[in-house]
Amino acid sequence: MNRTARLYWLVEELRAAAPRALTVAVLAARCEVSTRTVQRDLQVLMDTGVPVRTTTGRGGGWSIDPAMTLPPIRFTADEAAALTVALATAGATTPYSGAARTAAQKIAASMTGAAAAAARDLAARIVTLPSSDDSAVRGAVERALSAHTVLRLSYIDAAGRRSARVVEPAGLLTADGRWYLIAWCRTRQAGRGFRLDRITAAVPGAERARTRDLATLLRGSAAADTVRPTALGPLLPTP
Helix, strand or coil: CCCCHEEEEEEHHHHHHHHCCHHHHHHHHHHHCCHHHHHHHHHHHHHHHCEEECCCCCCCCCEHHHHHCCCCCCCCCHHHHHHHHHHHCCCCCCCHHHHHHHHHHHHHHHHHHHHHHHHHHHCCCCCCCCCCCCHHHHHHHHHHHHEEEEEEEEEEEEECCCEEEEEEEEEEEEEECCEEEEEECCCCEEEEEEHHHHHEEEEEEEEEEECCHHHHHCCCCCCCCCCCHHHHHHCCCCC
């Protein structure tokens, strides 16, 4: 059993036993590897964000929170290839790209057989040109969007003019490989789009932002005809 398959197997063994804990010795015996190997693999799972935990003392061992993990997902080779391409496009300047990388590690650990082979083969044949990465700005935008808080921006527009803005984030727009923060601009008292690579500084505040309708903010703009990506359909609430 290779390491990827073993990581997947460990997650499923812990899920099956939950909420009961399993010792490293028991897991090693079942997998027919050394306790040192199992210990190292469990640490890898923990480092990549899989909700495994260890407890000491009598009855202790390793366990997993089943409510925080997905059941087994069987990918086809085509689905694995599609995921590989989608993750490859989550470059350094893409919002939530850090979370996308940890998600990729978890997905890779769950793939076996033809799906794993297809993902590895395609991943070896995808390259990209380096891009600048202002992770501080991107992280601030991500936090403000997730926490629904007001954001202070330093921005350079298309004409090279610099300005300071206080905005209430409403959502993200992607077009032609660019990402835009759509927000209510308190400075201009109107809806505005801010290209992420033109934001030179961003500081999320503690103040709660008012809920703004994305379609309303885009109305009358060049992006008024935007549509939601069809791939996101399963994630949206049923009307």
